[in-house]
Amino acid sequence: MAIAEMAGREKLLKFLDKSIAADATTDIIYMMCPMHLLTLQERIKELKVGQVLAILTDYDGALEDIPAWCGKTGNEFVGVLESPDYYSFYVKKLKE
Amino acid sequence: MEKIYLDHVATNPMHPEALEAMLPFLKEDFGNPLSLYPPGAKAKEAIEGARGSVASLINAKPNEIIFTASGAESNNFALRGIALALQNKGKHIIVSKVEHHSILNSARFLEKSGFAATYLPVDKSGLVDPDSVQKAITKETVLISIIHASPEVGTIEPIAEIAKIAKKNNIFFHTDAVASAGNIPVDVRELGVDALSMTAHQFYGPKGAGALYLKEGTRIVPLIYGGIQEGGRRAGTENVPAIAGMGKAAELAKRDMGKRSDYVKTLRDKLISSVLSKITNVYLTGHPEQRLPGHASFVVEYIEGEAMLLLLSAKGIYVASGSACSSKALKASPVLLSLGIPSHLAQGSVVFTLGEGTKEQEIDFLIETFPQIISRLREISPYSKGWEGTEDGTCTAKK
Structure with missing residues (x-):
């Protein structure tokens, strides 16, 4: 991967230094690809515009996929918090 | 003669109605439940219907049922999957000496993987003493699994009492209910268990269909990786006919x-x-x-x-x-x-x-x-x- 591309991805990632309040949390730790995207797609439907969904996962591919999914679907990728065993991704619903 | x-x-003949429920999925309704066209939807509908019936038999929620291929798979999945998911919390498990081989050998596998295991003795009638469970608990204990009813000697263990001890100590509790579920009342809420194994052929359903009840929100490491079946927790195209048969058998077991x-x-x-x-x-x-x-x-x-x-x-x-x-x-x-x-x-x-x-x-x-x-x-x-x-x-x- 080109350095410029990596830098771009890191910028997209937005690492957080503390957790933020979420309106719903879904725990898919130990679930592999593509459960992070399927769950995200399903759970976001249940939220209202402006609400935040937290997804807990230990799947590394989510670092690339979740921000990209947000970009593609027009939702906001709020950021990701790294814990020793898993990541917490925060996604804000921007449209129905 | x-x-x-x-x-x-050992096993049971199938109930004719359970067999009847399977037949369409062995013949014309052969679709893959993941397919988006109507035959796929029909298969998916059969699986979800069966999930509801199995859940109802043991008073669980449908999303707490994971279909497997057998009671042995459910037992392996529970023991290995839960222990591995909790290993950062501690590496000690407790089982009894009267467990089925699918529990005992999974415990031995975990021992080889760095866990410690306690094998609790039983009394002369095959009962596990709940006090012995309490005494065996250490700071490292993350999982307790005690059989509900022994297929060899028939003894029904005091599961609700043992589950209370596990809960009090904040330890995950599984029971192997393969010989009991569908034959005697099994209510996961009343028993207070976090996970429970069962299989269809013990209550006049087909072989090749089992289930693991897993309390909502439980983390488990899959045994089989691959597709998104069973919420990504158990990959592999579902055995739709057997699951449909299990659903019908569960419905009949509840009724009869x-x-x-x-x-x-x-x-x-x-x-x-x-x-x-x-x-x-x-x-x-x-x-x-x-x-x-x-x-x-x-x-x-x-x-x-x-x-x-x-x-x-x-x-x-x-x-x-x-x-x-x-x-x-x-x-x-x-x-x-x-x-x-x-x-x-x-x-x-x-x-x-x-x-x-x-x-x-x-x-x-x-x-x-x-x-x-x-x-x-x-x-x-x-x-x-x-x-x-x-x-x-x-x-x-x-x-």
Whole structure:
């Protein structure tokens, strides 16, 4: 991967230094690809515009996929918090 | 000659309605549940319907049911999947000595993977003492698994009491309910269990369909990685016909459980009292009252279980001796030995398990035939004068 591309991805990632309040949390730790995207797609439907969904996962591919999914679907990728065993991704619903 | 099947704990004939529920999915409705077109949707609908029926049988929520291929898979999945998911919290598990091999061997696998395991003893009726569970708990304990009902001796364990101890200590609790679910009331909320294994062929469903109840929100490491089936927790195209059959069998079990249970219990009690009164030196194994309704298990002195099985089979009566695998391996059952039954007696194990199709005249025929078989075998038994040299576990005939 080109350095410029990596830098771009890191910028997209937005690492957080503390957790933020979420309106719903879904725990898919130990679930592999593509459960992070399927769950995200399903759970976001249940939220209202402006609400935040937290997804807990230990799947590394989510670092690339979740921000990209947000970009593609027009939702906001709020950021990701790294814990020793898993990541917490925060996604804000921007449209129905 | 009429055949008399009295090995319902090994497996059961399918209920005709369960078979009927499977047939469309073996024929015209063969779609893959993940396919987006109508045949796929039909298969998916069958799976979700069955999930609802299985959940209802044990008072769980449908999303708490994961379909597997067998009770053994459910047990492996629970033990290994939960222990691995919790290993950062601690690396000690507790099981009993009367568990099925799918639990015991999973525990041994975990021991090889760096966990410590405690194997709890049982009393002479096969009961686990809840106090012994409390005493075995350490700071490292993350998982306790105790069998609900023993397929070998029929004893029903005090699961609700043990689950309370687990909960009080914030430890995950699983029970192997393969022999009990569908045969006696099993309510995951009343029992207070976090996970429970079951299988369809124990309640007149097909082989090849099992389920694991997993309390909502539980993390588990999958045994099988791949697709998104069962919420990404158990990959592989679903066995749609078997799952549909399991759903129907669960529905029927819920409806008919009381009737089935009362029926086999009456016959079982008749069988137990007749065997104990008509044959000398025969002992009931397991708990006298707290036992599966259709389960009558004995050890018969001076005779080997295999000999009884063969002569009964020659009369058209099919029964078991010890566990199915112990039977094949010609070994004294570790479960019987853990009840404190001496090895020479454990060799003479015979297990009769009754089902809804068992007729009273079949039990009468058994009651008439079995004592004759025992007399014949004792006449030719090299052990008829007794045993000696059993201290090291080997048995020799008294001269």
